[in-house]
Structures are given as structure tokens and as C-alpha cells.
Amino acid sequence: MCLGIPGKIIEDYEADGLRMGKVDFGGVVREVCLDYVPEAKVGEYVIVHVGFAISVVSEKEARETLKLLEEISSFDDETEKDLP
Amino acid sequence: MKHLSEYREAERVHRTLNRLREVVTQPWVLMEICGGQTHAIVRHGLDQLLPPEIQLVHGPGCPVCVTPIELIDKALAIASKPEVIFTSYGDMLRVPGSHRDLFSVRAAGGDVRVVYSPLDALKLARENPDRQVVFFAIGFETTAPPNAMSVLQADRLGLENFSLLVSHVRVPPAMHAILQAPGNRVQGFLAAGHVCAVMGYWEYPEIAEAYGVPIVVTGFEPLDIAQGILMAVELLEAGRAEVGNAYARVVTFEGNRPAQEVIRKVFVGCDRKWRGIGTIPDSGWRLRPEYARFDAELRFDVEAIQPEESPLCIAGEILQGLKKPRDCPAFGDPCTPEHPLGATMVSAEGACSAYYRYGRRVA
Numbered sequence: 207m208c209l210g211i212p213g214k215i216i217e218d219y220e221a222d223g224l225r226m227g228k229v230d231f232g233g234v235v236r237e238v239c240l241d242y243v244p245e246a247k248v249g250e251y252v253i254v255h256v257g258f259a260i261s262v263v264s265e266k267e268a269r270e271t272l273k274l275l276e277e278i279s280s281f282d283d284e285t286e287k288d289l290p
Numbered sequence: 291m292k293h294l295s296e297y298r299e300a301e302r303v304h305r306t307l308n309r310l311r312e313v314v315t316q317p318w319v320l321m322e323i324c325g326g327q328t329h330a331i332v333r334h335g336l337d338q339l340l341p342p343e344i345q346l347v348h349g350p351g352c353p354v355c356v357t358p359i360e361l362i363d364k365a366l367a368i369a370s371k372p373e374v375i376f377t378s379y380g381d382m383l384r385v386p387g388s389h390r391d392l393f394s395v396r397a398a399g400g401d402v403r404v405v406y407s408p409l410d411a412l413k414l415a416r417e418n419p420d421r422q423v424v425f426f427a428i429g430f431e432t433t434a435p436p437n438a439m440s441v442l443q444a445d446r447l448g449l450e451n452f453s454l455l456v457s458h459v460r461v462p463p464a465m466h467a468i469l470q471a472p473g474n475r476v477q478g479f480l481a482a483g484h485v486c487a488v489m490g491y492w493e494y495p496e497i498a499e500a501y502g503v504p505i506v507v508t509g510f511e512p513l514d515i516a517q518g519i520l521m522a523v524e525l526l527e528a529g530r531a532e533v534g535n536a537y538a539r540v541v542t543f544e545g546n547r548p549a550q551e552v553i554r555k556v557f558v559g560c561d562r563k564w565r566g567i568g569t570i571p572d573s574g575w576r577l578r579p580e581y582a583r584f585d586a587e588l589r590f591d592v593e594a595i596q597p598e599e600s601p602l603c604i605a606g607e608i609l610q611g612l613k614k615p616r617d618c619p620a621f622g623d624p625c626t627p628e629h630p631l632g633a634t635m636v637s638a639e640g641a642c643s644a645y646y647r648y649g650r651r652v653a
Contacts, residue, residue: 209326209510209638210432210484212293223446224439232291239409242435242549251293253487253540256379257407258436260549261487261540263293268539275302275517278309 210255212263215240215248229254293539297511306516307339310523317343318526319475320519321468321611323461324482325352325639326510332644334512344519347475347611348644350464350567351482353429354381354637355609357457358563359597362387365426365455367592369395369402374590375418377411378426380404385633388598408440408454415444415452424586427454432484434458434575435549438556441577441584453586456576459562461485462493463573468610469501476611478522480508480515483537488553490545494533502531509537556581565633566599566606603632608641615645622646 213229218240220226229238229252238252243259246252252259296302322328328348331337337346350356366387369376376392383392383404396402401421405411408425415423427437437454444452461482468476481494486507494505504525508518518536525532535541553575562574577585602620607613615621615634625631627643634640644650 210487212291214292222443224443232294239407239436239439241439242546242552244548253484255432255484256436257409258439260432260435260484260546264539268293268296271517271536271538272296272302275306275513278305 210253210260212251213238213254214251215246218248227259229259294511297509297513299513303336303339303512303516306513306520307341310344310516310520311341313520313527314341314343314523315527317345318477318523319345319347320478320480320522321347321349321476322480322508322515323349323351323465324485325349325355325637325641325644326484327351327480327482327508327515328641329639329644330510330512331515332648332650336512336515340519344523346519347614348608348641349468349479349611350564350609351430351461351485352609352634352637352639352641353433353459354379354385355605355633355640356459356564356567357382357385357428357633358565359387359599360563360595361455361457362391363595363597364587364592366390366392366395367595368424368455368586368590369400370398371422371590373422375401375403375414375421375423376426377403377405377414377423379428381637381639382426382428384627384630384636386600386630386636388595408436409443412440412443412449412452415449416447419451422451422453422589424590425452425454426457428457430459430461430482430485431489431553432482432487434553434557435488435546438552441556441581442552444584445581453584453589454577455586457562458557458575459564460573460575462497463570464564465497467567467570467573469497469503471610471612473612476503478503478526479505480518480522481505483507483509483514483541486537486541486545488546488549490543491533491535491541492543492545498531498533504531504534506534507537507541509540564609566603566609568606600631605632605634605642608634615642616650618642
């Protein structure tokens with residue numbers, strides 16, 4: 207039930223006092239409530255759970271995580287680093 | 291798909307697990323809290339790729355599984371009323387109450403409808419002013435903001451025919467209960483990523499310190515889970531009972547502040563019974579008195595019901611990480627997803643259903 211999937215905001219508007227939007231999940235577009243992510247802009251990715259965006263995906267953190275994981279293989283030759 | 295496919299690349303997962311093999315020096319038992327993670331682990335076979343020292347036990351993070359049978363029975367009674375349109379997430383329809391489930395209520399003529407979001411239930415209420423629309427508001431912290439928003443909207447729109455049957459539960463009290471249980475084996479937690487997207491992880495350092503267990507916020511894709519396990523094992527091997535975040539692209543320490551505010555506005559803490567586990571103090575949310583008119587338990591006169599659980603089902607021990615689905619004598623026969631004895635065999639997040647669905651029927 208706590209599954210949430212990332213999708214890209216392609217449109218935002220107001221309906222019945224709520225901030226709503228259209229979110230594209232790899233080609234499938236759904237209406238999503240954006241009221242909990244007031245900072246999210248069109249073009250950004252959000253995690254959507256039961257029709258509500260609950261978090262904006264941080265591009266910066268995503269890049270850093272992948273970079274950190276890319277570096278894992280190079281750890282093999284080094285002495286162990288103090289990881290977070 | 292962006293922010294999804296990158297975290298499903300086998301090469302990256304293998305590299306992370308190779309690193310784990312280098313780091314681990316002794317046996318460790320980790321619990322993934324969330325049933326969504328349990329399913330991802332079993333579906334992708336991650337548990338079979340782990341070094342033998344690491345054992346994953348499956349946690350109680352399956353809202354469908356822990357919703358108390360008394361409330362299922364209440365749902366069945368309310369859904370049977372002719373004036374009611376009973377709305378629910380699809381998973382709840384097959385969950386066995388004492389004698390039947392929501393599917394059988396529907397088959398007997400009850401108006402039971404599956405909705406994707408509580409806003410869909412709200413829409414039904416607006417379209418059917420002469421009917422009572424009830425939404426089965428179950429779930430953890432992730433589902434609370436949407437459910438709370440539906441109440442605020444109903445209030446704003448002046449809807450008199452909308453109510454919630456609330457069974458909200460919270461993760462941190464369950465972690466306390468698991469760690470305090472005699473026979474606890476859990477030495478570290480993978481915390482549920484989307485619960486933390488809402489709540490942040492500011493509640494966890496205290497738990498990590500009090501019980502000496504590291505807690506790592508973890509996502510749902512194979513690479514996220516591999517990274518969460520690696521981070522937890524690194525902390526365990528270093529003797530550090532700290533909180534880590536392996537899902538930083540989605541989760542911040544503070545969490546979603548606007549969502550937390552709406553939860554606080556609509557809900558208040560309460561003791562809650564967890565199916566198979568028992569009552570955990572201050573482990574749930576119920577509607578605040580100012581929103582009592584949206585409480586389906588008060589709106590409908592449902593007599594006290596004496597619930598009956600299947601004597602064969604060991605879901606409670608499975609949900610606490612004490613046993614695995616294969617330890618159950620009823621697993622696979624007679625208990626199957628089509629004819630479940632307990633909720634863990636029903637839900638898309640239940641451990642028994644994951645083991646059954648992904649072919650782990652024999653050891």
C-alpha cells in the first residue's frame with residue numbers, strides 16, 4: 207500500500223481549492239493532488255501515492271547516490287573508507 | 291523510466307552486493323519494515339543473492355495485514371447496509387473477517403467499490419448525495435495525508451454523506467514493540483522509505499540509541515534495497531547504532547512538513563490493536579473530536595462483534611519477524627491467496643502472499 211511511483215509533472219492547476227496536476231508515469235498520465243508539494247514545479251519528478259504527491263525527487267541526491275555506487279567497485283583496491 | 295530503471299540495473303546491484311560480501315564478517319538479522327519491500331526482495335530474488343551471514347526477516351508494514359479483524363467485521367456490517375456505498379483499496383476486499391469478506395458482501399448485493407484514492411471516494415459522495423459513502427481509511431503514515439485531506443475537503447465542501455472507517459497505524463511504536471518482544475532477533479532495520487517521505491526520520495535516532503540497533507531509510511527498487519542492506523551492515527560491523535538514509539533522493543530528515551501538519555490537524559494519537567500482534571499503546575491515529583461527524587464508527591450503529599480468527603494462521607508471528615511463511619503448517623494448503631486464512635496471504639504486501647506468488651513454497 208505504501209508503494210509510490212515516480213512521475214513527471216506536466217501540468218498544474220487548481221480544483222476545489224486544491225493544487226492538482228497531471229503527472230506522466232512513463233506514458234500513462236493521471237490526475238494527482240499536488241497540495242503536499244507546494245514547491246514542486248512542472249517538469250520535476252514527484253513520488254505519487256494513492257493519487258497524492260508526497261515528495262519531490264531530488265535530482266542532486268539521485269546523482270550523488272548513483273555516483274557513490276559507481277565508486278564502490280574502486281573501493282576494492284583501497285583500504286576501507288569510513289562510510290556514512 | 292527515469293528514477294526507476296537506474297535502480298533496477300543488475301550490474302549495479304551485483305556490485306553493491308559484492309561490496310556487502312567484503313564488509314560482512316559475522317551473522318546479522320535485519321528486518322525490512324515495509325511489506326512493499328518484502329515483495330520487492332522476494333520478487334527480485336535479492337534474499338537469495340545475499341551473503342549467507344545476512345538474514346532478512348519480514349516486518350509488520352502491511353496495513354491490510356494488521357487491520358484488526360474487529361474492524362473488518364465492522365466494515366462488512368456497514369458495507370451491507372442498503373444506503374451505503376462502501377469504498378476501499380482493492381486489497382481489503384479479500385481480507386477474511388470472522389465469517390466472510392467484502393467480496394462476499396458485494397456478491398450478496400452490497401455496493402462495495404474499489405477506489406484508487408480517497409479523493410475518488412469523495413467524488414462518489416458528491417455524485418451520490420442520496421447515498422452514504424464510506425471510505426475504509428487504513429494504512430500507515432504514507433496513507434494518512436491523503437485520507438486526512440479527504441476529510442478536510444469533505445468539510446470544506448459541506449458533504450454530509452461522506453465518512454471514514456479509520457484504522458491508521460504508525461511505524462515507530464511497532465519498532466518499539468518488536469525490539470521489546472521476548473525472542474526478538476532483529477539487529478537492524480530497513481525503515482520504510484515512503485513512510486519516511488512523509489514523516490522524515492527524526493523519530494528514529496532515539497530508537498536506534500535506546501536499543502542499540504542501526505536504522506537505514508530504504509527505498510523499493512532492487513538497488514535501493516541492496517544499498518540499504520549494505521549501509522545497515524556497515525553500521526553493524528562498525529558497532530554504530532545510528533540512523534542512515536539510503537533513499538536520499540526522496541526522503542529528508544524533516545519529511546513532508548505540510549503533510550505532517552494536515553495529519554496533526556485531522557488525526558490524534560490512540561492505542562490501536564494490530565491483527566495477530568495485539569494492542570500497541572499509542573500506535574495509531576483516529577479522527578479528532580472536531581471531525582467526529584466524519585467517523586463511520588459513530589455514524590453507523592454497528593453492534594459489538596465477537597471476532598473469530600482461524601486457529602491455524604500464524605500471521606502474528608510472521609508479522610513480528612519471529613517466523614517465516616514456510617514455518618506455517620497451513621501455508622499453501624489450505625491457505626492460498628484465493629482462500630486465505632489470514633491477511634498476510636491476501637495483501638500485495640503480505641509476506642505469505644510474496645512467498646506464494648514468487649514460488650517459495652518449499653525450502
